[in-house]
Amino acid sequence: MGKTLGELAAFLGGELRGPADLVVRGLAPVDQATPEDLTFIAHPRFARLGETTRAGAVIVSPQWAALDKPLIVVEHPYLAYARVAALFARARPGWTGISDQAHLGAEVKLGRDVAIAPLVFLGEGVCLGDRVTLMPGCYIGPEAIIGDDTYLAPNVTIHERCRVGARVVIHSGAVIGTDGFGFIPTPEGQLKIPQLGTVVIEDEAEIGANVTIDRGALGETRVGRGVKIDNLVQVAHNVELGEHTVIAAQAGIAGSTKIGKWVGLGGQVGLVGHIKVGDRTQIGAQAGVTNSVPPDQVLLGTPAWPLKETHRIWASWHTLPELYRRVRKMEQQLADLTATLERKSET
Amino acid sequence: MGKTLGELAAFLGGELRGPADLVVRGLAPVDQATPEDLTFIAHPRFARLGETTRAGAVIVSPQWAALDKPLIVVEHPYLAYARVAALFARARPGWTGISDQAHLGAEVKLGRDVAIAPLVFLGEGVCLGDRVTLMPGCYIGPEAIIGDDTYLAPNVTIHERCRVGARVVIHSGAVIGTDGFGFIPTPEGQLKIPQLGTVVIEDEAEIGANVTIDRGALGETRVGRGVKIDNLVQVAHNVELGEHTVIAAQAGIAGSTKIGKWVGLGGQVGLVGHIKVGDRTQIGAQAGVTNSVPPDQVLLGTPAWPLKETHRIWASWHTLPELYRRVRKMEQQLADLTATLERKSET
C-alpha cells in the first residue's frame, strides 16, 4: 500500500521538494502523523504544527514551501489531500455475485456483475444496472430502478417505482420514497391523501444515513445530479434539489419547495413548503426560512435574514437589557426636564 | 385503470359539467397533467393554471366553474382530490402468506390472512391480528401485539410487549418501544433507570419513517387514535398524544409531556418534558415550547408565544439596530437640552 513521494507528486501535478523514492504508507492529520505518513497543511490554523509534525512528508501550498521537511507543493493542498485520500482509501465492503440468502422477486432485471449480499430483498420487476452493489438488509420495492455502479450501504430502503441514477451512494438507514405527509382534517379524523408519486435521484448524488426522502403526492420528488445530503435530513414530497447542492445534517425541507443549484444548507436548517431558493444561496445552521430567497444570498437566523443583518440583530440582543435601562433613564430625565420647565413656566 | 367522468362525479357527489363517458387514466398536478389525466384546482394560487392545463378534466369549486373544460364541481376540491387519489392509488406492496425465509418465535399467534415477508423476525409470543402485513426486515419483539389490517413497511422495529392497534401504518426505519432516556449521575458514572413500560399505538395512527417512540419508564407512552406523525420525530417516554393530533417532521417531544386532541406541531418543533398542550393548539415550525399551553392557541417562536406576538417581536428585531440609533440620538438631544437649560438657569 506504500506510495513514493515521486509517484504522489506526479499524481498531484505538484512540485516535489524531497527524495522521490521516500515511501509513505498512509495519510494522517498533521498532529497525529508518524514518519510513515503523509500529511497536509490546508489552513493557516495548522501551519505552526507543520514545524513539529512527525510526518514523513507534507503537502503544502507555496506559502509554506519553506518548511524543512520533504514536501509536495501544490496550489490547493486541501484538494490534493482529497485526491490522495482516494488513493489510500480501501474499497467499500462489497459482495461477490448474488447471495442465495437474498430474496429476488419475479421478473427482476439484473445488469452485469451486480453484487447482492445476503438478507437483501428485491421486489417484483426491480431493475438493477451494471455493477450495482446492495449490502445486507437492503429492501428494494417493486419496479424500482437503480443505475450503474450505484452502492447501497446496509439497511437501506428504496420504495416501489423510485428511480436511482448511476454512481449514487446511499448510506445506511436511509428511506427513499416513503409516503409524503398529507392529511385533511375531517370530522371523522385525518383523511389521508394517497401519495401516488415517486422519488428520482439523479446520477452521482450521495444520501446520508437515516435520511428520509418522501415520494411525491403526484409527480416526483427530485434530487439533482451530484447533490450531497448529510445524515438525518428530511426531504418532503415534491421537493426539488438542484444539481450539486449540499445539505448538512438534520436539515428539513417541507413539501414542494424548490432549491436551486450549488445551494448550501447548514445543519438543522428548516425550510417551509412551497418556496424557492435561488442558485448558490447559502443558509446558515439552524436558520428557519419562511420565504423564497433569490440566488447568491447568504442567510442566517430564524426568521432568516441576510447574514450581516442577523449578526447585527444578534449583537443588539446582547445589549437589550442595557437598552431598557437607558430608555428608563431617559424617561426619568425627560420627566424631570418637563417638570423643571413647568415649574419655570409657573414662576 | 381508467375511470369515466360520470363515475367520478357520482363517487364524489359532484356536479358533472362535461361528457360522462370521458375516460381519465390518472391524476396529475394542474401544470403537469396530460389529456389522459384528471386534475384539480384547490387553491387560488393555481387557478390561472386552469386555463392552460392540458388535463382532460378538472375538479373545481363553484368559484371556478366557468372554466372551459370538462369539470366536476364540488364544494371541497382538495378533499375530492384526496378521495380520487385513493381510487387511483395502487395497493401498497405486500406479500402472500408466511415466507419460509421469515423467523417465527415460539408461541406466536397469527390472525387470518397475515402476510409475513422474507427476512422478518417475530419474537416469542408475538400476536398478530387478521390481515397484518409485515414487510421485509421488520423485527417484532417478544409478546408484542399488532392489530387487524396494520401495515409495517420494510425495516420497522417494534420492541417487546408494545401494542399496536388496528389499521395502523408504520413506515420504514421507525423504532417503537426503544428504551426511554433516563440516567442519574453518580460518582461512578450515569446510572441507567431501567425502562419497564411499553408503547401503545391506537387504531388508525400513522407513524413516519425513522421515527423513534420510546417505551415508558413505568407505564405507557401512548399515541392516540388517528394520530399522524411525520418522519424523524422523537417521542420520549411517557408522552401522550391525543386523538387526531398531527406532528410534522423532526419535531421532538420530551418525557411525560401530554398533548391534547387535534393538536398540530410544525416541523422541528421542540417541547420540553412534563408540560401539557391543550386540544386543537397549533405550534409553528421550529418553535420551542417550555411551558404548558391552553387549548386553541396558535404559538410560534423560541421561546414560543402567541403567533401575533412572535410576529411583532420578529418585526421589531428587524429594526433593532435603528432603535439603538434612535435611542443614542435622543440621549444626545436630552444631554443638549439639559445643558441648554442649565446654561439658561445660570444666566
Place this chain on the structure above:
Amino acid sequence: MGKTLGELAAFLGGELRGPADLVVRGLAPVDQATPEDLTFIAHPRFARLGETTRAGAVIVSPQWAALDKPLIVVEHPYLAYARVAALFARARPGWTGISDQAHLGAEVKLGRDVAIAPLVFLGEGVCLGDRVTLMPGCYIGPEAIIGDDTYLAPNVTIHERCRVGARVVIHSGAVIGTDGFGFIPTPEGQLKIPQLGTVVIEDEAEIGANVTIDRGALGETRVGRGVKIDNLVQVAHNVELGEHTVIAAQAGIAGSTKIGKWVGLGGQVGLVGHIKVGDRTQIGAQAGVTNSVPPDQVLLGTPAWPLKETHRIWASWHTLPELYRRVRKMEQQLADLTATLERKSET
C-alpha cells in the same frame, strides 16, 4: 417475581417502616400504582399524591416519612427507584447461540457465549467478545471489533473497522461509522473527500435509536466511556465526546468538535464544528453554539449565551413592542420640549 419489603429495604440500605413480609410485585407511578405495587416519591410535585396512592408501599425521603403507608425511607428516592427498577426489569430479549439464519463472514472471531440472532450479517474478520448479543437485522462490517457483554438491538449497522467497547448498548436503527460529510466544490461538482478513519465507542456507552455517528475523515470519532446518547442524534466525523457526557434527542454536533466530560446537551442543540466545550458545561434545548465554551457553564439560546443572560434577553423581547412605543413617545416629548424651548428662546 414478588419481593418483600424487608428484602427491598435491605437492598436499598433504607429504613423500613412497615411489615417486612409485605410482598410487592411491581413498580408503578404514584398515581397508577395498585396495592400490589411499590411506588416512590422523588419530587415535591408528587408529594400530595402520596396521600391518595393505592400503592402497597412507598419509597420516600426522610422529608415525607410521616406518610401513613408502609414505607422505605432513603436519602435519595429517585436513585432508589432506579435501583429497584433494575430488580424488577426483565432481561432484554436475546438469542441462544448462533443462528443458522445468520451470515458469518470468513475469519470471524467469536468470544464465549455469543448470541447471534437470525438475519444478522458479520463481515470478514469481525471480532466479538464474550457474551456479545446481536439481535436480528444487525450488520457488522468487516474487521469491526465488539467488546464483552455488548448488546446490539435489532437493525443496528456498525461499519467496517469500527471498535465498540464492553458493556455498550446500541439501540435499533443506529448507524455507526458511516462516511463523514466532506466534499470540495470543483467546477465538475462536489469532490468527495474519502473518509479513511473509524469510530471508537468506549466501554459502558449507550447509543440511542436511529443515531448516526460518522467515521473520522482521518483518525477517529470517539465516544467516551459511559457517554449516553439519546435518539436521532448526529455526531459528525472526528468529534470527541468525553466520559459520562449526556446528549438528548435530535442534537447535532458538527465535525471535529471536542466535548468534555460530564457535559449535558439538551434536545435539538446544534454545535458548529471545530470548537471545544469544557467539562461539566450544560447546554439547554435548541441552543445553537458557535464558539468554544469553558468548563462549568450553563448556556441557552441561539446564539448561545449564559442561561441568565438568555433569559434576560428573552424577557426583553417580550416587551420590545412596548419599548418601541416608549421610544416613539419620548421622541415626541423631546420634539415638543425642544419646540417649547425654542419658542421660549424666541420670546
